[in-house]
Every structure is written in C-alpha cells, then in structure tokens.
Amino acid sequence: MAESTTADERFTGLPWLLWAGVMVLVVTATTNVAVLGSVALGCWVAMAALGGPRAEVGRLVVGVSLSLAALWALLGVAVQRPGLGGEVVWLLPEWSAATGGTFGGAVTSGQLHLAAARGAQAVALVAVLGLLAHAVSASGWLRLAGATWGGAARVWGPLLCLGEAYAAQRCDARLTRRSGFAGSGRAAVLSEILERAGEISADWFTPRLTRLGPLRALAGVAAVLAICLWWARGAISPTAWPEVSGIELTLLSLAAFILVGLALHGFALPRPTASDAVPLFGAVSVGGCWMLRERTGDAEALVVDFAQAPGLPVSVLLCLAVLPVLAVAAGGRR
Numbered sequence: 001m002a003e004s005t006t007a008d009e010r011f012t013g014l015p016w017l018l019w020a021g022v023m024v025l026v027v028t029a030t031t032n033v034a035v036l037g038s039v040a041l042g043c044w045v046a047m048a049a050l051g052g053p054r055a056e057v058g059r060l061v062v063g064v065s066l067s068l069a070a071l072w073a074l075l076g077v078a079v080q081r082p083g084l085g086g087e088v089v090w091l092l093p094e095w096s097a098a099t100g101g102t103f104g105g106a107v108t109s110g111q112l113h114l115a116a117a118r119g120a121q122a123v124a125l126v127a128v129l130g131l132l133a134h135a136v137s138a139s140g141w142l143r144l145a146g147a148t149w150g151g152a153a154r155v156w157g158p159l160l161c162l163g164e165a166y167a168a169q170r171c172d173a174r175l176t177r178r179s180g181f182a183g184s185g186r187a188a189v190l191s192e193i194l195e196r197a198g199e200i201s202a203d204w205f206t207p208r209l210t211r212l213g214p215l216r217a218l219a220g221v222a223a224v225l226a227i228c229l230w231w232a233r234g235a236i237s238p239t240a241w242p243e244v245s246g247i248e249l250t251l252l253s254l255a256a257f258i259l260v261g262l263a264l265h266g267f268a269l270p271r272p273t274a275s276d277a278v279p280l281f282g283a284v285s286v287g288g289c290w291m292l293r294e295r296t297g298d299a300e301a302l303v304v305d306f307a308q309a310p311g312l313p314v315s316v317l318l319c320l321a322v323l324p325v326l327a328v329a330a331g332g333r334r
Contacts, residue, residue: 010052010275010330013136013144017258019279019323020128021251022287027124028247030302032310033113036120038320040065043127045324047134049331054134056170057163061130065123072122076115078103084110085307110306117306133163135279138197140270142204147268148261157201158194165196216264223260227253278330282323289319 027039047058077092080102086109094105141160145153169192231253234244244252262269293299298313 009137009140010050010273011136011140011279012270012272012276013140014269015272015276015279015283016132016136017144019283020132021255022283022290023128024125025247025251026286026290026316027121027128029245031117031121031304031306032302032313033116033120034310034312035302035316035320036117036124038317039124040120040127042320042324043124043131046327047131049324049328050135051331052134054137054163054167056167057130057134060166061127061134064126064130068122068126069119072115072119076112076119077107080105080107081111081114084108084114085305086110086113108307113304113306113310117304130163138164138200139204142201143270146205147265147270148258150261150265151205154201154205157205158197161197161200162193164200165193168196169193220260220264224257227256227260275330278323278326281326285319285322286316289315 023039027036030036044058044062047055047061080094088106088108089112090107092104092107095103097103138161142153142157145157145160169189173189231249234249235246289296289298293302293313293316296313296315298316301311301313302316304310
C-alpha cells in the first residue's frame, strides 16, 4: 500500500537514491577530471535550479567543495609522488620526514594531475550528497527509511534530517541578525543543528512506529546476515567475485538491504510524483551509457594516464547533462 506525499514535496527518496548509486559508481571508478567536474557542476546547477526551502544546503556544498579543492591543490604541490611521470613544472625545497614520505622537490604535471583527479572525486561526492539533501525533504527520506526498516530506522533517522535542520538553522540565524541580536558560536550552531535533526526524526517516527511479527523479523535478520556474509566474502577475498569491483559489491549489498526491508514491510512506498522523472532519467541515461562504455569507446578515457592529458568520453559527458537540464526545466515550472 502506497503512502501519499504532501503537496509541497516534489520528489520522493527512492529515485534519487538510485541516481546517487549510479553517480557514486561513476565517480569512484573514473579518474577523468572532465567527467568528475561535470558531475559536480551538474549537481550545482540542479540545486540552483530547484531552489526551495533547502537552498542553504547548496551554498554549504559550494563552500565545502572550494575547501576540498584548496586542500588537494596544496597536497598536490607539497607531497611528492614519484612514478607518475609528466614534465617538471617547478622545483621546491625538498624535505624528508623521519617517519617516511618526501615533501617538496620536483613538482611534475603527473603529480598535479593526480591531485586534481582526487580533489575532483571528493568534490563530486560532496555535490552528490548535497543534492540528495537539497532535493528531498527530511520527511521524504524518513518515509523511505520507515518503509524499508520500520521503527529500526530511528537509529539513523537524524542523519537523514541534517540538511533540513541546517537550512532551518540558517534561516533562524538570519532572522536573529536582522533583529539586532548576536549570533551563536560555531559549537552552539553545530549542537543546535544536531538537536533539530533529532527532533525532526523523533517527531516523524513517534506516530508511525510499526512492529514486525516474529516470523518476518526472523526472516529479516537471516536475510541481513546472508547479505553481510556475501559482502564480507567479496571484500576479504576479491578473487571470489573477480568481475565485480569493491564499490559495485557494496552498492549491490545496499540495494539488497533496501529490497529486503521493503519486502518485509509490504513495499509501502510513497506514491511517485511527476518530478521523480528527473532523477530517474538521469540515472538510466548515465547507467546505460556506463554499461555500454566499451562499445561507445569511452572506457579508455575514463581511467587516464596522469602523465598525459585526459581524453573526453563524449557519450558519458552528454548523459551527465541530462539531470541538470531536466532540473532546470522542472525548476522553471514552480
């Protein structure tokens, strides 16, 4: 039985979770800076286009992204990484730590390329998480969590409400400053955000607690143990599943957890909305292109040699543009 959504909620959680899984797979499997930058840029454009009460999350994501980019730029220059090749860009004073590791010395283009790729991966992952918190309300995520694991989801419920709590706190802080009152310190702000997230989660779950019967609960525990053992076997012995990467194994395990939980609770999902087509089309287009990367010729450009300029996986880049374009179109109809 499907649960209805309120009129002010444009998206439900499951389509965005599917999109995020595809994005995480792409981001962690490629070192092409153009692809990683396109993922981050697409998320930023989507957040700007969708707007709404959680727009503050987008501003936070941009700030965190700039900090990560600056950090990786510093590491790329300071930490010497031999064997990456490329031309020497400049020479710095060299210093070797007693515990190992060399800092400074010859800074090569390959070293800078590696730092740019790792920094772009971090920025892209932050952007994906930020868009999840921005697009779907806290109640939308809690509804999905409740439909998956019932009252047990109260354990991680506050984590799903951090975006909503942060946006509410920033709104209150602006009102406080306009009234001429002094703002709170950073520690107090963090404590307030965490407290708000806990309150949102508790208020949502309190009237909606459900309990499974003993047989269903036992079946759920057995299924969870089986999934954990399957994941652990692949993690401990990579040769057990040679065609499946570690991140693919983890994503498949998470998908199995969700399916088991939904089955135990009768697939009581929220009714999909028309706007859910945005993440669904985004996920299907990128996922399909990723599966066909060998045939489209994009595979070689996705994992690059840091000593050389990266190629452009045109098909993947075009598919990554689907989500921001649809988000702009959906945002314009508000």
